[in-house]
Amino acid sequence: MSPAPVRPVRLGVQVAQQHGTIGAIRDTVAKVEALGVDIVFDWDHFLPLSGEPNGPHFESWTLLAAWAEQTSTIQLGALVNCNSYRNPDLQADMARTIDHISGGRFIFGTGSGWFERDYAEYGYDFGTVGTRLDALAEALPRIEARWAKLNPPPLRDIPVLIGGGGEKKTLRIVAKHADIWHSFSSPPVLEHKLGVLAGWCDRVGRDIAEIEISTELRRRSVDEADELYALGARLFTIGVSGPRYDLAPVVDWLAWRDSKNAG
Structure with a gap:
C-alpha cells in the first residue's frame, strides 16, 4: 500500500444563490478569492432553502460557468450537483466545458x-431515497466514460466530490468513485462513518487514504474543528447566504486553516 498523501487543510466557501443579486454574488466570489479561500461552491437548487421560499434565486451550472x-x-464547483436534474452524459460535458473555461x-x-420542492416545481420525478441513490450509482460510470470520450477531454482528471453519509449505498458509491467525500458529521459520527467507509474501500479494493475527507463548519467551535481534523478531515466548508454575504466567519476560519498548515 502506498503511503497516505500529505494533505493540507483547505477551506471552501459555499456562496448560496438565494436572496442575493447577481452583482452581490459576483462581488462575494471576488472577495472570497482575494481572501485566499481554496474553493468556492454554489448549490444545485432552483429555489431558496431558507427565508422567503419564493425569494430571489439563480441556477447553479450557468453561475459556475460565469465564476x-x-x-x-480558486477552484470551484457545486456542493452539490443534483444527479436527478440532468442526463449523466450532459453533466460530464458541462463539467468538461467549465473545466476548460476555468483552466482546470x-x-x-x-x-x-433531496429537496422535494425542486423536483415538484421543475417536473422531475422525486422517487425515493433508494431510487435516487441507485440512479447516482448508475450515472457515475457513464460520466467517467463520457469524460474519456470527449474531444477535447477535460484538462485534468476532474476531482469527484460526493456528498452524503448513508452507510449502505452512499458510502459504497464514495468508495468506488469519490476523490472527496463530504458530510455534515459531528466528530463522533465522522469517526463511525470513516470506519464504514474503510470497510467499503476494502470491499472495492480502494485505499481510503486516496479520499479527501470534507466536512461542514457551520455552527462548529474551534474545538470541534480540531477534533474533525484529528480524525482526518482536511477540507472544511462554510456557507454564506444573501442578501448580505457576511464573510467575517470566513476570515476567522482562514486563520485557523493557516495555523494548521503551519504546524
Whole structure:
C-alpha cells in the first residue's frame, strides 16, 4: 500500500444563490478569492432553502460557468450537483466545458438529491431515497466514460466530490468513485462513518487514504474543528447566504486553516 498523501487543510466557501443579486454574488466570489479561500461552491437548487421560499434565486451550472470566467486561482464547483436534474452524459460535458473555461479548476461535486420542492416545481420525478441513490450509482460510470470520450477531454482528471453519509449505498458509491467525500458529521459520527467507509474501500479494493475527507463548519467551535481534523478531515466548508454575504466567519476560519498548515 502506498503511503497516505500529505494533505493540507483547505477551506471552501459555499456562496448560496438565494436572496442575493447577481452583482452581490459576483462581488462575494471576488472577495472570497482575494481572501485566499481554496474553493468556492454554489448549490444545485432552483429555489431558496431558507427565508422567503419564493425569494430571489439563480441556477447553479450557468453561475459556475460565469465564476470560471470571473476567477483565476480558486477552484470551484457545486456542493452539490443534483444527479436527478440532468442526463449523466450532459453533466460530464458541462463539467468538461467549465473545466476548460476555468483552466482546470473545476470540481465535480454531486449527490442524489433531496429537496422535494425542486423536483415538484421543475417536473422531475422525486422517487425515493433508494431510487435516487441507485440512479447516482448508475450515472457515475457513464460520466467517467463520457469524460474519456470527449474531444477535447477535460484538462485534468476532474476531482469527484460526493456528498452524503448513508452507510449502505452512499458510502459504497464514495468508495468506488469519490476523490472527496463530504458530510455534515459531528466528530463522533465522522469517526463511525470513516470506519464504514474503510470497510467499503476494502470491499472495492480502494485505499481510503486516496479520499479527501470534507466536512461542514457551520455552527462548529474551534474545538470541534480540531477534533474533525484529528480524525482526518482536511477540507472544511462554510456557507454564506444573501442578501448580505457576511464573510467575517470566513476570515476567522482562514486563520485557523493557516495555523494548521503551519504546524
